[in-house]
Amino acid sequence: MKQTVIGIFNDASDAKDAVQQLLDNGFLRANVDISFQKSDQDQGSIRNFFGSLFETDEANSYAEIAGRSGAIVTVHAESEEEAWRAGEILDQAGAVDMGERSGQTAYAASETPGYAASETLAAEPAREEATIPIIEEQLNVGKKEVETGRTRLRSRIIERPVAESLRLREEHVHVERNAVNRPATEADLSSFKEGEIELTEHAEVPVVAKEARVVEEVRVGKDVDEREETVTDTVRKTEVDVEETASDNLRK
Template sequence: MKQTVIGMFDDVADAQDAVQQLLDDGFPRAHIDVSTQKSNQSNEGFSNFFSSLFGKEKSSSYAAAAKQCDAIVTVHAESDDEAWRAAEILDDAGALDVDEQAMQYERDMPERSVAEAGREETTIPVIEEQLNVGKKEVERGRAKLRSRIVERPVEENLRLREEHVHVERRPVDRPATEADLASFKEGEIDVTERTEVPVVSKESRVVEEVRVGKDVKEREETVKGTVKKTEVDVEENAPETSRR
């Protein structure tokens, strides 16, 4: 939401320094206005300026308070965040509080009596505070997940088979058979020994999944505060207070 931020300065140099700080912070030059006493030779210039911002009811008080200052810096903010940033920059540069200046002017101003149609009138300003409640998002906690690779020793028991060739000679004494005679020739027999050895391989498997999410809930909260207002008590036919 667009907002207007105003800073009053007793010194034109402070106002120019504030403008430079706003530009350094990224505010467009087109969104910054500077008004000085030289550019507003009369109270009418300031009155028209504040009337365009606050209406005619408050313009006279603000204009009278601003007349006591040398320069005014006006920032046209595009959002609440820009308005807060602009206000902080103006405060750091030495800006006076606009509302405080206007209220101080009204407090210091003597009672105004207007003679009209044979009667006197006295104006008492009735001021009432308003409680503005908003909300903003803040961080209340955080969860961080970090994955890492670790190694651990493992072992498995495995039964292995081995073969061994052995040769045995036995003395015999019997007549040769036809089968014995058939094998009565030169030859060669090749016997192979075999053994089992462990074979190791690795397979990656997903054994667990870790999911991260957020549950969003809404709650209602009652914000309490106090506001002040002016109450005027009217006492008719009151006895006159003696004066010395």
Template sequence: MTQTIIGVFHTFQDAELAQTRLEAKGIARSDMRVHANDERSTMSTDTTVDDPVVRPAGEVHEGAMARIEHFFKNLFGDSERPEEIGHYQEAVRRGGALLSVDAVNESETERVRDALYAAGAIDIDSRVAQWRNTGYTGYDRNAPDYTADQIAEERKAFPVVQESLEIGKRSVQTGGVRVYSRLTETPVSESVSLREEHANIERRPVDRPATAADLREGFVEIKETAEEAVVAKTARVVEEVVVGKEASSRTETVTDTVRGTQVDVERTPGSRDASVDVPSTKKTTPE
């Protein structure tokens, strides 16, 4: 069974662009229609595929909205239509555009729905919630189209900004160690005992008769000796200084402040000009 999927877009050009994108994805152009009021020039346009109608600005609103009424009547018949249909008509009244696509089966329905959102279709429920904050209670066919200034005012955007904190790492030089090897001289003092031998000559007075042994020649040699200190040096390695690096890790908590903007919506009371009469035939659909 054929199903009709409707996407809401900000402008007629957005809906046309979405139509082109869907056609590139295999959706037949004959299965798509664009409904809109193009009020950006002196002419307004109510467009359906292969049947563009351009009328003077003074005549277009009634014709365009009547064609949209007829479009929804064909979909739902003469029975009471859901309230949501009025929301789609209200979107057109506020300068938006509708793109309707006929899908022949459930698989194509899902493909079309995804394609519409990918092309920038508006979430109508969210948009209606915004309208209700400004007093919207339902579509009123007697209400005039939005002017270009009203459209621009309603679509004024306030960016919501949120900073994020990104923590990175970098290597910095925190110092270092230089190791030098140099020759040192340290005075030392050691005590050593040295032995010496000296010749000792002693003369003693003697009074005795001389013998033949006493009258011969001879000699005796005595050598004197002495010890002296001998210095010898030996070098031994008593310590090693090993130079290297070791890594360690630590956890540091970074505390900072991120900035952002918050958009608050405040509803202000309306005012009614006492000189303007409200027709008694005007009906408003309850919220």
């Protein structure tokens, strides 16, 4: 069962020596913490820390003693045997005697009398947790419309010469004089008076007229075709490999 062992030191240098002794005796640095008292804000953190480990009366008493100390060393032990060894190391390094300071016995004294005589506190097991988010990418395929081409129809007016053959008729007036010698008749005498004769000439001329006729139609439209296309890509996903390694203490 995991346990937390706490050593309170009046001198910060003693606390640093205790940490080094723990490391020399096989404790992992990740399982050993050291904190120094610097401000009133630290006092509040200390009270909250002990409050999470002990009952209210014990927590207040230990927090008050720790608040007047120079440093606190915390060891996260993997077993009761490891917690016992940590307590002995902290005791030898100069941790304060909590029984003398507070008039109370250390935590878990009834179960491990020798351990209680040391200058450390063994608290309930502390639970440490870490979370690794599992992230997986998903492929979302959609479609959008893009322009792929354009067709434009433009109309314009052009001129070209044309020629047509046409036969035209013309009238011409001509006058002939013939010499005669005969007696005048009554008809001749009846026309023997002043008068005039007028003949009009006519001629055909070309007449041009234009008629617009639709000879062709040009239509433009669109045909819609559909096709299938397979989209390929890669997506990423978080994979967690769990590797358990027995500590050197358990192998012994």
